[in-house]
Amino acid sequence: MDQPATPAAAGDARDALLREVAALPHLPGVYRYFAADGTLLYVGKARDLRKRVSSYFQKDHGGTRIGHMVGRIARLQTTVTRSEAEALLLENNLIKTQHPRYNILFRDDKSYPYLKLGTAHPYPRMAYFRGATDRRDSYFGPYPSAWAVKESIAVLQKVFLLRTCEDTVFVNRTRPCLLHQIHRCSAPCVGRISQADYAADVDAAARFLRGEHDGVLRELQQRMESAAAELRFEEAAQVRDQIGALSRVLQQQSMEVGAEHDVDVLAVELQGRRACVNLAMVRGGRHLGDRAYFPSQLHDAELPDDAEQARQAVLDAFVAQHYLELPLPPVLLCTTPIDAELLGALQEHAGARCQLVSAPRGTRRHWLEMAQQGARLALARLLAEEGAQQQRTRALIDALGLDVADADAFSVECFDVSHTAGEATQASCVVFQHHAMQPSRYRRYGIDGITPGDDYAAMRQVLTRRYSRVADAAAGLPDIVLIDGGRGQVAVAREVFDELGLDVARLVGVEKGEGRKVGLEELVFADARPKLALPADSAALLLVAQIRDEAHRFAITGMRAKRARARTGGSRLEDIAGIGPKRRARLLARFGGLRGVEAASVDDLMTVDGVSRELAQAIFAALH
Known part of the structure; x- marks a missing residue:
């Protein structure tokens, strides 16, 4: 709770705060509002610090949430930055680490997965990947879910027959595995395909993931015709099968394939003080699915009363926090326009251009409608789950006969x-x-x-x-x-x-x-x-x-x-002469792990079945 103050003291503090606001520079930066007890209330960025901060104190916000926040401001801090993009980065780092009460906060989710092509290997392997990337390999994504990556891997297996086995398995194979027998791998491990032909398949797969479907089909057609003209009919038949598999994939996904290669689709749904931002991803022209995000702290956050402006505020908060850590796509489809200054700052930060489309047509419109429907369903599901969970909480309180008001x-x-x-x-x-x-x-x-x-x-x-x-x-x-x-x-x-x-x-x-x-x-x-x-x-x-x-x-x-x-470290026990798997298991069970064995005396070790004094002394000496 804020510390109470006399009216005169409160007035003096407010006058001092207004003088501090009037002295702010006309420069980009970040501002922070604090309550009297030191609680961080709000973090914001501005192209012009003086204009932006003074706007809070020049209006009568009445009984709105903004008015309540302004009434609690006792102190302010500002940080001048070199550019608005730098201010954007600092603002969102502070929001994520400090959790100001009146900011909209999207919690950090687990990192997005990628599809990895290990191009450093002579026969690159494709794999599901999550984590820090390595410049020696190629990565495609991010994907909205692990399922989307695995579905893409399955498609590439059908069409291009690329391997998925670990390198340690690859070097030790002496005959083709089951995947080769069911036509999901070309068996490079045992030389069933030349390195040049496998490299061509890898290149075609990478181009397919980038959305160059027509070009890949043309090249495969040329390879088939060339092989047939040179009487290499078996190779021509294999390429023909690839063309057929690729055509079937494109036909199955005909509604999801458009001219755009990489597009992010954002839809926001607001109901009361709960919101959902649904992010759908199109990669290489293929719609890969969506993921719903729910902001926290929205109940106290600074939101406009107008519904459309509130949606834009929620979407702006998501875009700012999301794309500071992930690549900005070439195209953003949104149900609500994004603040132009925010988009400019993101482009400056990413060093790449991004086209914003809020009234799309054709396939783009279909993608946006799907994302909007997904946002509605996700928010409805969340509200239903919250209602059920609240009923469970109240039922437990009643069943235990507790006197809990809140x-x-x-x-x-x-x-x-x-x-x-x-x-x-x-x-x-x-x-x-x-x-x-x-x-x-x-x-x-x-x-x-x-x-x-x-x-x-x-x-x-x-x-x-x-x-x-x-x-x-x-x-x-x-x-x-x-x-x-x-x-x-x-x-x-x-x-x-x-x-x-x-x-x-x-x-x-x-x-x-x-x-x-x-x-x-x-x-x-x-x-x-x-x-x-x-x-x-x-x-x-x-x-x-x-x-x-x-x-x-x-x-x-x-x-x-x-x-x-403990068991990994336990291999030190098996290195001791006379300690096999059974005695090792007895020792670990008796003392609760390797640390317990290390702490045991010679006499303690002798209490384990099968451990003589000589062996106990050998164990003690080896571990110390």
């Missing part, structure tokens, strides 16, 4: 423990709040210093580590602490809470039902309340199962990663 703030933390026969024990803590899981607040805990396989001790350790920090501040506690387990785990949790002086009524165990069947779980309480068995179709039980399953997933993935690290 269901949006209702929070749950859930704990689970995972290990493999005592090896690589990991505990997880997942968080549910605002009617959704909160992955950024998940935590994993490595469990050490317990008897391997002792779930009770593991649960005691993780709860102690998590809540000992908030024992003196109950405000840091969630409304409910879910424990994946029955009476035993809940009893341990109660002991921990009693020791820390915390409210045991917050503890709820999720006990598996008869036969461990889904839907038969019962809730176990730490404050002597009787077990609660909810109907299998109960919205409350569905939410409990969702949170419990997420905790289990998070724990088991962490455990597997830890186990893999």
Whole structure:
């Protein structure tokens, strides 16, 4: 909350702020508004800092969200930049890292996938790729989804018979694989095609991905006719089959092929204070699908009252944040025009031109209509899911008899423990709040210093580590602490809470039902309340199962990663004379991984079946 101030002091502060605004330069830059308590309210860019910033203070915004924000501004900071493009880059870096309350924020999604042609190899391999690119290879994309990449690979396999195998497999093949037998690979690994002919196929595939369909067909036609004229009928037949496969692909996608090669299609849909931007991608003239984005913080964001202007504000925010990190396409199709200054700054930043089309015709219009329909469906689906999740939250609150006025703030933390026969024990803590899981607040805990396989001790350790920090501040506690387990785990949790002086009524165990069947779980309480068995179709039980399953997933993935690290390092054990796979497994199981074996004394090592004093001394010496 902002600190209260006397009217006189508030007036003096506002006068000082206005004087600071009047002294701003007529230069491009970025401005930041702060509240009295230091909270960052808003980040913006401007071609002319003085004109843009002063416009906020020259109007009476009334009771609008902009007016509310302006009323809270106590301090401002500006940064002058050399160009508007530089200001755009700085503005969006600050929005993504600082999350100002009144900005529209599109969360960073996972990186886009690409189709990779490993042209550094004599026989290039095509593969699905995600990550940092290498200049030695060729990349096509980005694609909206992994499915779109794999579908393109399948097309190239049918038409150009390019290999997809790893290089290590390629060099060790002695006969063609199954893909060659089903006519999906030309088997360069065993010399069934010359390097020159394979290179021609790779070049044709690359041109096809760039949208040069007609040129590729003409070249294949010429190759077929040339081979037939020279009486190389088998080769001519193979090229004929390629032409047929390519023609079938183009016919199947006739509605999606146009003159444009690379086009991004953007449609925005707004309903209340929720929005969706749907991005469809056309690469090489082929429509590859779409992906929906939903901005966060839109409820408080600075949005115009006019619906069309609000759509443009949302689209401008998406375009600015999205294309600073991804290549700007040659053509952008949009349902709503983009700010001309923004587009100019993006072109300056990318060093490439981009044509903006907001009233397309023909195939372009069809693409835009498809994207618009996709945006409507995605937003409707999101609203339906949010409504169902809110119902589940309220159902759980009611089922547990909690006195929670604000269901949006209702929070749950859930704990689970995972290990493999005592090896690589990991505990997880997942968080549910605002009617959704909160992955950024998940935590994993490595469990050490317990008897391997002792779930009770593991649960005691993780709860102690998590809540000992908030024992003196109950405000840091969630409304409910879910424990994946029955009476035993809940009893341990109660002991921990009693020791820390915390409210045991917050503890709820999720006990598996008869036969461990889904839907038969019962809730176990730490404050002597009787077990609660909810109907299998109960919205409350569905939410409990969702949170419990997420905790289990998070724990088991962490455990597997830890186990893999331990077992990779465990090869050091097998290098010791007398240690084979069975003794290694016993050692790792007994001490919970390689780290535990390293910490064990000679006498401890001798407690493992099959380990003599001499062998224990050899293990100790090898690991130290």
